[in-house]
Amino acid sequence: MRLLTWATVAGVLCWTSGAVAAPVRASADGYEVSIVSNPPVIVIGKSELRISLQRNGKPVSDARVRALVRMPNMDMGEKEAVARPVQGEAGVYAAPAVFAMAGEYVAEIKVDSGGRESVITAPMATGMDTGPGAPDRRPLYYGLGALMAVILAVYTLIRMRATGQSLEVRSVFRLQVAVSLALLVGAVALSVYAVRNWRRPGAMTPIEAQAMEMATPPPPGTAIVKLAAVERGLVEQTVTCTGQAVGWTEQEVLPRVSGWITEMPVYVGTRVRKGDILARLDTSQIAPMVAERSAMLRAGESASRTARWSGEGAAAMEREAAASLRSARAEVQAAESERASVAAEAEAAEAMLASARLSTPAAKAALAAARADQAYRSAELKRMQALYDKKAVSADELDQARAMAAAASAAVEQAESGLGKAEADVRGAEAAQRKALANLDTARRKVSIARERTAASEASLEAARVAVKSAASGVAEARASAAAAAAALADVKTQEGYAVIRATADGVVTRRLVSPGTLATPGRPILLLAEDRPIRLQAAVSETDLARIRIGATVRVRRPGGDGATVTTRISSVAGAVDPTTRTGVVEAIWPNAAERFNPGEAVVMEIVVARSAHVLRAPSEAVNEMVPGDTAIEGRTVRHTVWLADPLDKGTYTARRASFTAGIEGRRFTEIIDGLDEGALVVVDGGRNLRDGDHIAPAAEPGDVYVCPMHPDVRQDGPGTCPKCLMALEKEKRKP
Incomplete structure (x- = not known):
């Protein structure tokens, strides 16, 4: 019975201890993930997960991987960590993880590739052995269990034989023994199931607890310090002094007229712009004068308008008379032209009449000759007829005589017609002459009328010109009167304007010499106004520092205890001599002050650059320690400059080591390194007061x-x-x- 009991217990214990050590594996969306922790056994605290990512059996190296390890039902503020690719291992990423307490965890691996995000979930637990490539030890554990059962059985048999006992096989099949064995096996199985499924989060089995590294020695003490790198840059040595802002110019505000001050809206420190009102004077005595001069100006302007209107009327009359004169002269020219034409016609008619009268006697003479010839031919015809009748002449001669008589009769008729025509021409010429003479008389009358009208137009034009001159004189007088009234009004207005005292430039009121209710008089200042654009920045510097300052040196100026904003300008003047009492000299810089950064009289802090080196090795001056060797005399002592270097020790930790170097320019922020330190070296800026060589240090977290x-x-x-x-x-x- 005891043999079976011990064999059963040994087998069950070996079965419960047969855990498999292998990487945590999971898959989703075609990705296969294998997770191995560093250290391989997951312990409470910080760890590192090495995530092997594959897709279709090929490593995935171009994905963006993030990891989050958390307890399934407990939010402890865990944050996602970005997994960085491991150099030299394709598809392997490393991400930090924190196991804050013992228990089960879930690792969420987010893979972002090609714009698509996949989430792969893998269960983990503290005490789990994720060693890569660990063999399956279950056959070994099962074999050990069987071997232990055999050894126990043999040992029991040997003991039984030594004591004279014998094995009764029948006793195994007794109901009491079978029930006992069943209860034992059930209790062990229930315990194993309860431990694996019902234990509270954070609890560990003895096997898991023994698997943890409980004997890890505590880390050595680590000092938290602030580190900075030795780098190349600008190093400046400066002289810092306190001074004040002084106005570019300071002018007295003087009234131009006398009067009681009724208003003064500015005080010391008030910033004013050009044209702003500084004070008002009483104008009760000037107002009536303004009204009187205004009335005079209005009357003068009215008279000027009336005179201008009269002048415009006279000018219109002049233009009308000139137009009438031009028209009359045109009529005279037309009448003269018509008269000349009619006179020419009369002369032509008279010539025609004379010609006609000369042709009448010739026509009469021709008629008389024709009649005489007719009479002769008639008589000759009668004689020839008689001769013919007597047959004294031939018929041809008679016919010739008849023809000659007929021709003579025709000549008489033609002569009578010519005489009639000549007489008709005389009558026509006489009628034309009478008409031409009548037209000539009419043309002469038109010329006379046109000349009379021209004379009248000339008289009207002369009268209009006289009226224009008179109107122009009136306009000039009216304008002179209006100008005099305007000048008088402007004079009074000027005095009224002087009653409002305005700023002549941008600036700041530095003194207020009078108050409202005071009688202001010309020449007596009421305010002091300082122009502050640009502004002078002055400081008294000790004799020693003054010798190192040069004109053109860079200077940074700020308000003491102000907002910390600094302006940069250059030194414009350096005193050539120092004050014999204070042994200081004044240096000055000029600032445009367009943004009104400084006010006259305001205290300023001036940081003047006296030495400067660009692109040199430098270290923060806070990190530099000055040491004087003990065997060095005070007079002419040599200062040794040292820093604490941070030599890398482990991830996030360093070893402190003191190092000496040769210093150049020593500035307020940085010190120039001539020799002894390399670029990129880390130096302790803060926290190195009590360090010793070899101390472990770590940078302070932000x-x-x-x-x-x-x-x-x-x-x-x-x-x-x-x-x-x-x-x-x-x-x-x-x-x-």
């Missing part, structure tokens, strides 16, 4: 937001979440100013 549980102030983390104790939402801690 301050960030801290979230605290309102019920459990000891629960703090760097991101929002819930308290693991009370599950309340963490609140952002307020920083002390």
Whole structure:
């Protein structure tokens, strides 16, 4: 019975201990993930996950991988970590992970490739052995269990034989023994199932606890320091002094007229623009004069308008008379032309009449000759007829005589016709002459009328010109009167304008010499106004520092204890001599002050650059220590410059080592390194006061937001979440100013 019991217990224990050590594997969306922790056994605290990512059996090296390890039902403010590719291993990424307490965890691996994000979930637990390529030890454990059972059985048999006992096989099949064995096996199986499925989060089995590295020695003490790198840059040595802003010019504000000050809206420190009102004087005595001069000006302007209107009427009359004169002269020219034409016609008619009268006697003589010839031919015809009758002549001679008589009769008729025509021409010429003489008389009358009208137009034009001259004289007088009235009004207005005293330039009021109710008189200042664009920045510098300052040196100026904003300009003047009492000299810089950064009389801090080196090795001056060797005399001592170097030790930790170097320009912020340090070396800027060679140091983390549980102030983390104790939402801690 005991043999079976011990064999059963040994077999069950070996079965329960047969855990498999292998990487955590999971897959989703075609991706296969294999996760191995560093160290291989997952311990409480920080760890590193090496994630092997494959797709279709090929490593994926161009994806963006993020990892989040969290407890399934507990929010402890975990944050996603970006997994970085491991150099030399395709498809392998490394991501930090934190296992805050013992228990089961879920690893969420997010893969972003080709614009698509996939999430792969893998279960993990503290105490799990994720060693890569670990063999399956279950056959070994099962064999060990069987071997232990055999050894126990043999040992039991030997003991039984030594004591004289014998094995009764029948006893194994007894109901009591079978029930006992069944209860034992059931209890062990129930215990194993309960441990694996019902244990609370964070609990560990003895096997898991033994697998953890419990004997890890604590790390050596680490000093938290602030580090900075030796780099190339600008190094400046400066002289810092306190001075004041002085106005570019300071002018007295003087009234131009006398009067009681009724208003003064500016005070010391008031910034004014050109044209702003500085003061007002009483204008009660000037107002009536302004009204009187205004009335005179209006009367003068009215008279000027009336005279101008009269002048415009006279000018219109002159233009009308000139037009009438031009028309009359045109009529005279037309009448003269018509008279000349008619006179020519009369002369032509008279010539025609004379010609006609000369042709009448010739026509009469021709008629008389024709009649005489007719009489002769008639008589000759009668004689020839008689002769013919007597047959004294031939018929031809008679016919010839008849023809001659007929021709003579025709000549008489023609002569009578010519005489009639000549007489008719005389009558026509006489009628034409009478008509031409009548037309000539009419033309002469038209010429006379046109000349009379021209004379009248000339008289009207002369009268209009006289009226124009008179109107122009009136306009000039009216304008002179209006100008005099305007000048008088302008004079009074000027005096009224002088009653409002305005700023002649941009500036700041530095003194207020009088108050409202005071009688202001010309020549007596009421305000002092300083022009502040540009502005002078002056400071008294000690004799020693003054010798190192040069004109043109860069100077940075700021307000003491102000907003810290600094302006940069250059030294414009350096005093050639120092004050014999204070042994200081004045240096000055000029600033445009367009943004009104400084006010006259305001205190300023001037940082003057006296030495400068660009693109040299430099280290923060806070990191530099000055040491004087003990065997060096005070007089002419040699200062040795040292820094604490941070030599890399492990990830995030360094070893402190003191190093000497040769210094050049020593500035307020940086010190020039001539020799002894290399570019890129890390030096301790803060926290190195008590360091010794070989001390472990770590850089201080940058301050960030801290979230605290309102019920459990000891629960703090760097991101929002819930308290693991009370599950309340963490609140952002307020920083002390």
